[in-house]
Amino acid sequence: MTDDKRIYLFDSTLRDGAQTNGVDFTVSDKTAIAQGLDRLGVDYVEGGWPGANPTDNAFFAEPPELKHARFVAFGMTRRSGRSPDNDPGLAALVNAKSDAACLVGKTWDFHVDLALGVSNEENLEMIRDSIAHLQANKSEAMFDAEHFFDGFKSNRDYAMACLRAAQEGGASWLVLCDTNGGTLPHEVEEIVGEVCRQLPDSRIAIHAHNDTENAVANSLAAVRSGARQIQGTLNGLGERCGNANLVSLIASLALKTDYVTGVSDEQLKQLKSVSRLLDERLNRMSQKSAAYVGDNAFAHKGGLHVSAVEKDPRSYEHVNPDLVGNVRRIVVSDQAGRANILSRLNEFGIEIDPKDEKVNRLVEEIKEREFYGYAYDTAEASFELLARRLLGDIPEYFTLQRFRVMDDRRWNARGELVTESEATVNLSINGEATMTVAEGNGPVDALDKALRKSLLPVYPVLETMRLMDYKVRILTPQDGTEAVTRVMIESGGRSGRWITVGVSANIIDASFNALSDAITWKLFRTSQTPPQ
Numbered sequence: 186m187t188d189d190k191r192i193y194l195f196d197s198t199l200r201d202g203a204q205t206n207g208v209d210f211t212v213s214d215k216t217a218i219a220q221g222l223d224r225l226g227v228d229y230v231e232g233g234w235p236g237a238n239p240t241d242n243a244f245f246a247e248p249p250e251l252k253h254a255r256f257v258a259f260g261m262t263r264r265s266g267r268s269p270d271n272d273p274g275l276a277a278l279v280n281a282k283s284d285a286a287c288l289v290g291k292t293w294d295f296h297v298d299l300a301l302g303v304s305n306e307e308n309l310e311m312i313r314d315s316i317a318h319l320q321a322n323k324s325e326a327m328f329d330a331e332h333f334f335d336g337f338k339s340n341r342d343y344a345m346a347c348l349r350a351a352q353e354g355g356a357s358w359l360v361l362c363d364t365n366g367g368t369l370p371h372e373v374e375e376i377v378g379e380v381c382r383q384l385p386d387s388r389i390a391i392h393a394h395n396d397t398e399n400a401v402a403n404s405l406a407a408v409r410s411g412a413r414q415i416q417g418t419l420n421g422l423g424e425r426c427g428n429a430n431l432v433s434l435i436a437s438l439a440l441k442t443d444y445v446t447g448v449s450d451e452q453l454k455q456l457k458s459v460s461r462l463l464d465e466r467l468n469r470m471s472q473k474s475a476a477y478v479g480d481n482a483f484a485h486k487g488g489l490h491v492s493a494v495e496k497d498p499r500s501y502e503h504v505n506p507d508l509v510g511n512v513r514r515i516v517v518s519d520q521a522g523r524a525n526i527l528s529r530l531n532e533f534g535i536e537i538d539p540k541d542e543k544v545n546r547l548v549e550e551i552k553e554r555e556f557y558g559y560a561y562d563t564a565e566a567s568f569e570l571l572a573r574r575l576l577g578d579i580p581e582y583f584t585l586q587r588f589r590v591m592d593d594r595r596w597n598a599r600g601e602l603v604t605e606s607e608a609t610v611n612l613s614i615n616g617e618a619t620m621t622v623a624e625g626n627g628p629v630d631a632l633d634k635a636l637r638k639s640l641l642p643v644y645p646v647l648e649t650m651r652l653m654d655y656k657v658r659i660l661t662p663q664d665g666t667e668a669v670t671r672v673m674i675e676s677g678g679r680s681g682r683w684i685t686v687g688v689s690a691n692i693i694d695a696s697f698n699a700l701s702d703a704i705t706w707k708l709f710r711t712s713q714t715p716p717q
């Protein structure tokens with residue numbers, strides 16, 4: 186056991202994270218993530234299991250260039266009945282271009298019998314000579330003591346004998362794995378403490394799974410008892426419920442303890458962007474409520490919260506969001522008070538006397554609209570328009586006179602099913618009437634195309650605007666086909682991305698409202714003026 190305060194960070198996103206249901210990394214994903222982790226300052230990046238699949242073979246054949254982190258190859262102890270020199274699994278590890286190796290071995294007698302079908306004594310030999318073989322061929326070999334906590338509870342002498350076998354083989358770290366993730370923090374603290382007392386000369390690490398939502402707490406408990414390396418993954422990716430979330434651990438260690446990691450204050454500011462990098466590579470939404478790095482981690486919605494945060498953010502924030510590369514957000518909704526609204530208006534550059542009666546009217550209007558079904562938490566462009574309309578800032582770019590949408594579902598002469606939509610839109614643009622017809626890939630697409638066809642000759646700036654995402658939510662499903670529908674549209678273009686909202690009992694009408702706001706916001710933001 187070491188008693189210094191340095192905690193080594195070992196990332197297993199590319200190995201245990203790759204064992205997550207639905208996750209399938211390419212070599213280029215692995216390279217980008219490994220380099221992101223290296224930039225962040227983790228000490229070890231486990232790249233995968235050479236010999237297990239073509240992706241990992243290719244990755245280890247041309248490993249990423251890492252400036253700080255040691256690149257680790259994972260594998261298992263030799264098969265029973267083979268010598269280490271003659272084991273294809275160990276050979277793949279030896280040949281892999283990595284700085285270090287990490288070998289998993291059994292430490293629970295139940296598993297030795299069930300999964301390996303060998304004697305307890307033979308398993309000890311497999312651990313000892315496999316680690317010694319890797320230690321002789323790599324600069325470092327560590328031992329992942331699989332199911333260590335369950336093994337310790339079932340037969341502690343045997344679990345400890347497995348650790349000693351790895352120690353005798355020369356393991357650089359003994360990694361205590363809570364493989365099934367069922368151990369609670371007080372048990373981890375006690376067992377790790379006992380291991381550290383029995384093996385004072387070994388370096389102890391923790392590898393916790395999240396099956397009781399305690400992987401982060403278990404990792405911290407292990408550190409309190411003497412573990413000096415934490416294995417985890419970005420955003421808690423991993424087998425079943427995942428691994429300890431290294432992102433949360435890095436931030437908590439840095440900001441709430443006197444332990445020291447390889448992540449500097451400057452690198453800590455990249456925490457959110459490295460967490461995002463993983464989600465982008467997996468093409469999935471980031472978890473908004475993620476600790477430290479989620480969009481909601483420093484979002485304030487309740488009126489009382491916002492009022493106090495405006496005076497001093499420490500009133501409702503446990504740390505400063507800047508420290509982890511995140512930002513504070515003040516959200517507008519029916520939970521808002523004047524402070525939320527004033528803060529948002531301020532962000533839009535709208536100067537208004539806090540005592541102006543219009544602020545109260547805006548608060549009331551938002552609450553009424555949210556009651557009807559609008560949601561302004563994310564539809565910030567619609568919120569800005571609502572506020573600016575009340576203040577008289579938004580010109581009348583166009584006025585809808587009428588729209589009509591037709592859907593046609595039929596079988597053509599070849600017997601193929603055909604669905605077509607057509608929209609007709611009548612607008613008035615500064616008193617001038619226009620009528621356009623467009624076909625589309627569904628009614629909303631047809632409506633969008635017809636609207637733009639009318640507006641483009643007058644406002645060419647709309648050429649670059651695109652519909653990026655479209656979400657529908659039925660708000661009162663108990664009302665059946667008369668239910669209120671909320672449509673959120675995300676648009677994109679040279680003005681970045683912006684979200685608008687529309688609500689109606691009619692899904693097409695709700696879509697029109699959201700589309701109309703999206704176009705109006707674009708015209709306002711690009712300082713267009715209606716034709717005279």
Ligand SMILES: CC(=O)SCCNC(=O)CCNC(=O)[C@H](O)C(C)(C)COP(=O)(O)OP(=O)(O)OC[C@H]1O[C@@H](n2cnc3c(N)ncnc32)[C@H](O)[C@@H]1OP(=O)(O)O
Nearest residue numbers: 234236237238261262263264265289290291300301331364
């Ligand atoms: C706790 C963990 O997360 S450990 C990491 C788990 N990750 C993975 O399994 C992902 C990558 N794995 C793979 O691609 C494959 O399982 C491979 C290539 C490693 C092995 O494939 P296969 O040879 O087909 O074996 P299989 O997947 O069925 O695994 C079971 C075999 O491994 C043996 N085994 C399991 N653990 C160990 C161990 N620690 N040491 C030695 N042998 C082991 C079993 O005895 C069994 O052997 P048998 O085939 O002689 O009965």
Ligand SMILES: CC(=O)C(=O)O
Nearest residue numbers: 289329331332362364
């Ligand atoms: C090694 C490993 O991933 C585990 O035991 O959970």
